[in-house]
Amino acid sequence: MTRKRFQVNGFVVALLLILIAIGYYVDTVVVPTIPPPFVPTATPTRSPESFVTEAQAMFAQGKLLQAIELYTEAIRSNPKDDSVYVYLAQTQVFAGQYTDAQSNAENALLLNPNNAMAHAVLAWSLDFQGKYVEAMDAITRSLELDPNNGIAHAYNAEILADAATAGVGGLDNLTRAADESRVALSLSPNTIEANRARGYILEVTGNYEEAIQFYQAAIAINGNIPDLHMALGRNYRFLGVYDKAIEEFTRANSLNPPDPMPDLMISRTYSTIGEYAKAAQFAESSVNDAPTDPTLRGNYGVMLYHKMDWVEAATQLGMAVNGGQAADGQVVSPIPFATEGRVVEYYFTYALALARLNRCGEALPIAQMLLGRVPSNEIAVANSNETIRMCESNLSVTPSPTLSIPTVTVTPAPTSTP
Secondary structure (H helix, E strand, O other), X not given: OOOOOOXXXXXXXXXXXXXXXXXXXXXXXXXXXXXXXXXXXXXXOOOHHHHHHHHHHHHHOOOHHHHHHHHHHHHHHOOOOXXXXXXXXXXXXXXXXXXXXXXXXXXXXXXXXXXXXXXXXXXXXXXXXXXXXXXXXHHHHHHHHOOOOHXXXXXXXXXXXXXHHOOOOOOOHHHHHHHHHHHHHHHOOOOHHHHHHHHHHHHHOOOHHHHHHHHHHHXXXXXXXXXXXXXXXXXXXXXXXXXXXXXXXXXXXXXXXXXXXXXXXXXXHHHHOOOHHHHHHHHHHHHHHOOOOHHHHHHHHHHHHHOOOHHHHHHHHHHHHHOEEOOOOOEEOOOOOOOOOOHHXXXXXXXXXXXXXXXXXXXXXXXXHHHHHOOOOHHHHHHHHHHHHHHHHHHOXXXXXXXXXXXXXXXXXXXXXX
């Protein structure tokens, strides 16, 4: 008997070998890359340094709010790095977020009590809040830790100047501020802070042309910081170069649209040259940016009065003087009466608007109050007497003013000081 031979099929063998190879590849290469079921997929994380780098780029572009968000993300990623809190606080000061800047500078000091820049930025944030004594204490500590820190000397110059202006501290504070601004420039000539500080000291002392040079130098370092354009615009305005002032305020507004201050300064500048329609337009924009701020409504009311829109002028000035409710329901608190600044202007313009509308029962008490409280303010007295004259004409009322000064038509308050 002979055994029947089984013939091997080469095609089947080749196919099996291919399938085995594929199975081996899937098992050793593909399967390890597939996450197990019911286990969350790992999310790739960014390094804190990457957030800081991007934040610095945003700052250079003038995108302060985005820079603040990125520094905040860096802190979330690594809450133990005190230097990032300092960067964040510095940016917040430039963005006008002074209380937040103070908090973050204090956070840096909790991590490292000997961080000289943290003390310096804390002092700077306190200065903007009018806390001059605390600011001077903090900057003194900063300079004890790092006497050659040019930026700290720049902050100190601004603090001393503001303290001198407010009547806080020694009589030589303004002289010391000038000296500190020079030291800052000698130590850190290529920084925004040193050039800004020197410009500010020159501005405070009335040297506007020189101040402009240093503000321009700061802008050359970074042309996208709104505060620098505001400062440059102020000095152009002091010199009566109104077109350049408006140009700088407009640049600041484009860099930080939610800030009402550029619109306010544009409004006042147009008012100075008698263009009240434009002044009212920008005054309204400032109110839209901050509808609960009574000073902005007071400014808007003044511009409307000069535009001869007495009804709306009385409405806005009434909100500033008496408080009220904005269109969106937000509460507007009344502005406290003050004998300096523009508050007196808001009051006498309100009285004039009321008199124009024959609302003398409301106008006369305001005029009499001003005559009693600011008798040395010739503009307020003149316009209060004008209010009384109009009411005498309209209502045949003969009040007895405490002062008798020749009546005049509306005289706007000086606009040389923001």
